[in-house]
Amino acid sequence: MRKIMIVEDDPAIREELALLLENEGYQALAVTDFGDVPGQAGTFGPDLVLLDLGLPGRDGFSLCAELRRRCPVPIVVVTSRNSAADELRALSLGGDDYITKPYSIPILLARIKAVLRRSGGPSESDILEAGGVRLSLSRGTVWASGRTAELTRNELKILAHLMAHAGEIVSRADLIEALWDSRIYIDDNTLSVNVTRLRNKLGELGLPEQIKTRRGMGYQYDDR
Numbered sequence: 001m002r003k004i005m006i007v008e009d010d011p012a013i014r015e016e017l018a019l020l021l022e023n024e025g026y027q028a029l030a031v032t033d034f035g036d037v038p039g040q041a042g043t044f045g046p047d048l049v050l051l052d053l054g055l056p057g058r059d060g061f062s063l064c065a066e067l068r069r070r071c072p073v074p075i076v077v078v079t080s081r082n083s084a085a086d087e088l089r090a091l092s093l094g095g096d097d098y099i100t101k102p103y104s105i106p107i108l109l110a111r112i113k114a115v116l117r118r119s120g121g122p123s124e125s126d127i128l129e130a131g132g133v134r135l136s137l138s139r140g141t142v143w144a145s146g147r148t149a150e151l152t153r154n155e156l157k158i159l160a161h162l163m164a165h166a167g168e169i170v171s172r173a174d175l176i177e178a179l180w181d182s183r184i185y186i187d188d189n190t191l192s193v194n195v196t197r198l199r200n201k202l203g204e205l206g207l208p209e210q211i212k213t214r215r216g217m218g219y220q221y222d223d224r
Helices: 011-023 037-044 060-070 084-092 105-118 153-164 172-181 188-204
Strands: 003-007 027-031 048-051 075-079 097-100 127-130 133-136 141-144 147-150 211-214 218-221
Touching (some): 003 011, 011 027, 027 037, 037 060, 048 060, 048 105, 060 075, 060 084, 075 084, 075 105, 084 097, 097 105, 133 153, 141 188, 153 172, 153 188, 172 188, 172 218, 188 211
Parallel strands (some): 003 027, 003 048, 048 075, 075 097
Antiparallel strands (some): 133 141, 141 147, 211 218
């Protein structure tokens, strides 16, 4: 089920959008606290954000830019501001589409679907989630706590295998065999180097202990 995050300060519009999206088969999160929207996005892991520009205590344009910087997610701006200058500014700051209020519901839904399709909105099988981490297999990115890191091919395959077996001990031999099955040819030393680099990237996302070494046995991905 695709997830859509609604950042709208008008309660009536917010509730209407949430109900509309849920009826269309989406999982909707309506934000009511605008203090740390990117952080909430990191926790919820949306596939798309609907963003109003007129938010209390927060400039919608700067929030659009911050979301784009911190989260690998398409943004559709839905606002009552209808000037060409505002639209241009929102799109230049990272918005993927711009819809003015009042809007036609069928048009809004069509534009949402178009943005998801155009952005390569991931299918369910493309995303792995475990232990507070979200991994996109097609984009080669890992996302946690509102922050993103890009992975190399080796790092992606290693993390995907460990996440697929979250909580289990995976031997070094099993990891190397899994990589060979993916036509990635590495030896034991190269595996160590790649795991170290992967740990460093997860550490930058605030998860330095996500991959644990089980001495004499292998590695274990923390699924808690």
